[in-house]
Amino acid sequence: MTRLTRWSAAELAARIHAQDITAVEVIRAHLDRIAAVDPALHAFLHLDAPAALAAAAAVDDGLRRGDPPASPLAGVPLALKDVFTTVDMPTTCGSRILQGWRPPYDATVTRRLRAAGVVIVGKTNMDEFAMGSSTENSAYGPTRNPWALDRVPGGSGGGSAAAVAAFEVPLAIGTDTGGSIRQPSAVTGTVGVKPTYGGVSRYGLVAFSSSLDQGGPVARTVLDAALLHEVIGGYDPLDSTSIDAPVPPVVEAARAGATGDLTGLRVGVVSQFRGDGYQPGVLRAFEVAVSRLRELGAEIVEVSCPSFDHALPAYYLIAPSECSSNLARFDGMRYGLRVGDDGSRSAEEVMSLTREAGFGPEVKRRIMLGTYALSAGYYDAYYGQAQKVRTLIIRDFATAFDQVDVLVSPTTPTTAFRIGERVDDPLAMYLSDLCTIPANLAGNAALSVPAGLSDDDGLPVGLQVMAPALADDRAYRVAAAYEAARDGADGGPLAQRVPDLEVAVR
Amino acid sequence: MPTISRDEVAHLARLARLAVTEEELDLFANQLEVILTSVARVGEVAAADIPPTSHAVGLTDVFRADVTRPGLTQQQALSGAYATEDGRFRVPRILDES
Numbered sequence: 245m246t247r248l249t250r251w252s253a254a255e256l257a258a259r260i261h262a263q264d265i266t267a268v269e270v271i272r273a274h275l276d277r278i279a280a281v282d283p284a285l286h287a288f289l290h291l292d293a294p295a296a297l298a299a300a301a302a303v304d305d306g307l308r309r310g311d312p313p314a315s316p317l318a319g320v321p322l323a324l325k326d327v328f329t330t331v332d333m334p335t336t337c338g339s340r341i342l343q344g345w346r347p348p349y350d351a352t353v354t355r356r357l358r359a360a361g362v363v364i365v366g367k368t369n370m371d372e373f374a375m376g377s378s379t380e381n382s383a384y385g386p387t388r389n390p391w392a393l394d395r396v397p398g399g400s401g402g403g404s405a406a407a408v409a410a411f412e413v414p415l416a417i418g419t420d421t422g423g424s425i426r427q428p429s430a431v432t433g434t435v436g437v438k439p440t441y442g443g444v445s446r447y448g449l450v451a452f453s454s455s456l457d458q459g460g461p462v463a464r465t466v467l468d469a470a471l472l473h474e475v476i477g478g479y480d481p482l483d484s485t486s487i488d489a490p491v492p493p494v495v496e497a498a499r500a501g502a503t504g505d506l507t508g509l510r511v512g513v514v515s516q517f518r519g520d521g522y523q524p525g526v527l528r529a530f531e532v533a534v535s536r537l538r539e540l541g542a543e544i545v546e547v548s549c550p551s552f553d554h555a556l557p558a559y560y561l562i563a564p565s566e567c568s569s570n571l572a573r574f575d576g577m578r579y580g581l582r583v584g585d586d587g588s589r590s591a592e593e594v595m596s597l598t599r600e601a602g603f604g605p606e607v608k609r610r611i612m613l614g615t616y617a618l619s620a621g622y623y624d625a626y627y628g629q630a631q632k633v634r635t636l637i638i639r640d641f642a643t644a645f646d647q648v649d650v651l652v653s654p655t656t657p658t659t660a661f662r663i664g665e666r667v668d669d670p671l672a673m674y675l676s677d678l679c680t681i682p683a684n685l686a687g688n689a690a691l692s693v694p695a696g697l698s699d700d701d702g703l704p705v706g707l708q709v710m711a712p713a714l715a716d717d718r719a720y721r722v723a724a725a726y727e728a729a730r731d732g733a734d735g736g737p738l739a740q741r742v743p744d745l746e747v748a749v750r
Numbered sequence: 751m752p753t754i755s756r757d758e759v760a761h762l763a764r765l766a767r768l769a770v771t772e773e774e775l776d777l778f779a780n781q782l783e784v785i786l787t788s789v790a791r792v793g794e795v796a797a798a799d800i801p802p803t804s805h806a807v808g809l810t811d812v813f814r815a816d817v818t819r820p821g822l823t824q825q826q827a828l829s830g831a832y833a834t835e836d837g838r839f840r841v842p843r844i845l846d847e848s
Contacts, residue, residue: 345830346829346830347830348822348826348827348829348830349822349826441806441807442807455804455805455806456806481812481814484809484812485805485807485809487807551795554791554792554794554795557788557789557790557791557792558789558792560785560788560789561789561792568766572767575767576832577832577839577841578827578830578831578839579829579830579831579832580830580832581832582832582833585832585833585842587842589842590842590843590844590845590846591841591842591843591844592767592846593769593842593846594842595767596764596767596768596769597769599766599767599768599769600768600769600770600771603768605774605777608766608768608770608774608778609778609781609782609785611766611768612759612762612763612766612768612778612782613782613785613786615762615765615766616754616758616762616782616786625790625793626789626790626792628802629792629793629795629797630789630792631802631803631804632795632797632800632801632802632803633792633795633797634802634803634806635797635800635801635802635803636795636797636800638803638806670781670784670785671784671785671788674785685806686806687805687806687807688806713806713807
């Protein structure tokens with residue numbers, strides 16, 4: 245029965261809905277898998293087996309009564325990044341300042357998952373407040389990469405990506421502010437999608453950088469990601485930046501793409517995202533992926549986006565600026581940690597002591613960096629100039645999408661690096677987000693799909709596909725076609741080649 | 751090249767309500783200088799006539815129907831509080847003596 249954990253969400257859902265197997269059997273198999281491998285991985289911060297079993301049993305009961313499934317994913321297990329509020333589980337954001345916090349409301353994403361009959365197994369580990377590219381900034385210890393336990397699973401959503409890659413769950417939810425869905429997916433051999441900004445509600449997503457944060461799906465196949473995208477996406481009146489338009493037809497696009505024909509599609513290779521600083525094996529895997537797209541009928545052209553060279557510095561001004569404002573809410577007054585309230589200290593002193601004790605070093609760095617960038621005297625040179633760079637990046641995308649249908653690049657310059665390798669060098673860590681950041685700044689759709697293993701270290705590489713805003717379906721179509729071609733050439737999905745951790749644990 | 755002194759970091763920490771330690775002042779002064787030097791590259795872009803973008807999608811005012819809808823109950827709002835008193839948040843004194 246453990247092989248159930250190897251199935252895709254689509255296969256599991258079909259079998260559950262046909263009542264060949266029960267949702268309870270499916271969740272049990274996954275809970276067994278989690279018990280076997282999570283001690284080695286630490287993908288989860290919180291598990292709720294009884295609630296998951298009850299949710300699965302409710303799906304089975306409905307099906308037995310003859311009710312139609314609540315959604316195409318009813319009964320399928322999912323792991324939720326610990327940055328979405330849940331009334332029945334703690335929400336910590338990987339931070340000590342929210343240790344044990346039980347929110348009084350569900351995020352819209354949480355609510356939609358529950359309504360769709362998706363079985364939420366638990367909450368996944370993450371860099372504190374989603375700030376980081378390795379999950380090492382979690383106050384609760386790092387998550388390990390199932391492909392090599394001494395390596396990071398990327399970040400900030402390393403827990404979600406590792407859980408999916410290690411067959412603990414077929415589906416997870418991440419959030420992507422500068423690459424926190426796509427980069428972990430790239431280094432764990434999973435599919436991760438950052439939808440168009442405003443495509444998935446941010447209500448109940450604890451804010452890091454509000455103009456950039458976007459929730460999205462993590463899965464082992466493009467179709468599974470699309471199915472999940474349609475469950476969580478769509479207009480939400482509770483989020484003032486939510487787009488009031490239908491969810492792009494991503495499932496249809498994934499199915500159409502899987503037939504493997506990209507004739508007539510124009511694919512732009514971003515010339516800025518190559519060269520120095522890129523691992524040779526990653527670039528070779530990327531070139532192979534591009535030639536596969538060509539074999540599928542796509543026309544490949546080189547596209548220059550000169551402003552992308554300034555995306556990283558612009559991001560590391562804009563995101564910290566917004567974070568310094570958003571994280572002001574953690575003041576120890578209404579919820580979360582409070583330190584030093586001895587009856588003599590003032591609120592301001594308690595606030596400073598609480599934030600000092602509750603935040604980790606990366607969060608403090610970014611808060612201070614943002615405070616600096618927004619200060620009178622520095623505002624124009626830093627934050628103001630970064631906002632102008634943002635305009636130029638949007639224009640580069642617009643020019644590029646006049647010439648091509650999608651843009652492609654490696655998702656991140658290297659494969660998974662070793663735990664501890666970049667933790668004392670913030671700038672080296674920031675470089676992980678080099679290729680993913682432009683899509684956040686411009687708000688358009690982008691995803692990472694596994695592109696084989698790097699020939700120099702045998703670790704997964706991601707192919708990033710970027711599409712215009714609201715054309716998420718286009719990225720899915722390309723990724724699905726590529727995935728089918730890659731699986732055909734490799735004799736099976738990459739995700740199935742992850743080392744057998746149960747053996748490794750013993 | 752931007753330089754950031756220990757005193758400036760202490761000032762930022764005060765503004766950001768972070769009671770940082772002496773060791774952190776040294777560490778952060780060093781790291782913030784490295785980061786600021788790198789991000790200062792945004793200044794290389796000639797952008798005098800470029801309008802700033804604060805948000806990727808155009809922000810417009812969003813209205814909703816003027817109907818009441820339930821918010822959190824008092825009990826829910828207080829559920830995460832460190833301390834409560836008489837159904838309210840109990841907080842430390844709000845005035846500093848200095």
